[in-house]
Amino acid sequence: MEEQKVLVTGGAGFIGYHLCKKLSTITNNLTIYDDLSSGKLENVTDVSSANFVKGDILDLKTLYSLPKQDLIYHLAAQVVVPYSMENPLIDFETNAKGTVCVLEKARKDDAKVVFASSAAVYGNPSVFPTPETYGFHPFSCYGLSKVVGEEYCQMYREQYGLDVVITRFANVYGLRCHGVIHDFLDKLAKNPDKLEIIGTGKQSRDFVHVSDVVEALLTVGDADKFNGETYNLGIGKTINIIELSQLILTILGLQNRTVVTTTNQSWQGDVTKIWFDNSKAKKELNWIPQVTLEDSIKEVIADRKISI
Ligand SMILES: NC(=O)c1ccc[n+]([C@@H]2O[C@H](COP(=O)([O-])OP(=O)(O)OC[C@H]3O[C@@H](n4cnc5c(N)ncnc54)[C@H](O)[C@@H]3O)[C@@H](O)[C@H]2O)c1
Structure with a gap:
């Protein structure tokens, strides 16, 4: 190239x-x-x-x-x-x-x-x-x-x-991303006692x-x-947004403090579940995704110097 x-x-x-x-x-x-x-x-x-x-x-x-x-x-x-x-x-x-x-x-x-x-x-x-x-x-x-x-x-x-x-x-997702992980971190940095999830929280995604x-x-x-x-x-796994919020709270040590609520209303065009079969990319591109969701959330928290 x-x-x-x-x-x-x-x-x-x-x-x-x-x-x-x-x-x-x-x-x-x-x-x-x-x-x-x-x-x-x-x-x-x-x-x-x-x-x-x-x-x-x-x-x-x-x-x-x-x-x-x-x-x-x-x-x-x-x-x-x-x-x-x-x-x-x-x-x-x-x-x-x-x-x-x-x-x-x-x-x-x-x-x-x-x-x-x-x-x-x-x-x-x-x-x-x-x-x-x-x-x-x-x-x-x-x-x-x-x-x-x-x-x-x-x-x-x-x-x-x-x-x-x-x-x-x-x-x-990753550094400089926009989206749900950054939204949660923004909200928690402002107020670690509560976290409101937009949607039902049951929608799940492949990060x-x-x-x-x-x-x-x-x-x-x-x-x-x-x-x-x-x-x-895609990573070939799926996690719902409530589970994602729990993962973030656990990483931040907030699991026993933050009250999580949902707006319980999804938006037009929102889909229920994304979970990719990535076997073709793995086989033909020799592609092995390296970064776990947990490690990456820690990376974003460190980059944004969030301490609660
Ligand atoms: N981020 C994701 O999770 C995700 C998932 C699926 C697909 N994609 C696709 O990946 C691509 C990049 O997404 P991203 O997350 O980096 O989004 P992004 O919004 O950060 O980047 C899109 C870029 O396109 C530019 N742009 C928009 N309209 C333009 C126009 N008319 N002329 C020139 N530039 C224009 C924007 O200024 C922006 O810099 C997009 O095609 C998106 O649909 C992203």
């Missing part, structure tokens, strides 16, 4: 930052493309060797003005499920049409594309752990826009001969550490043999 020109859309976001940090140690030709709508400038400045272009993936003119690329990691997206239910058109524009724009840039350059898809394409599965072959059953506009993105990737592979790999992420996801992204980006394949990237 050293000689390749690599573009990361959404490189100022959470996963994009960790991917770019690693890529910057491998290639000198790294470009981050991001409109900073939810991404952070510090995620870009902390990858000092990368070339940063502030731009919208829907803006083909700016995309085309970038140098010819060899490999494109397409991560830029609208990522919030409830927002997608309230704003289906914006979600569609960014995730579906935006993906076609990135594919057009790839077609022009004959670049390989690695697409960041999601567990949301499975909706509320009836098969656990859920394999890649379960098929598309989206339950939210976000899930549907990711299905459309995947289908366009495959269409560009079949019709234009583009090299494409689909990676479906479970719940990715995978961002460094493990980055390893898989590097593997699929680096070889031709994964062309056309789809990979589930």
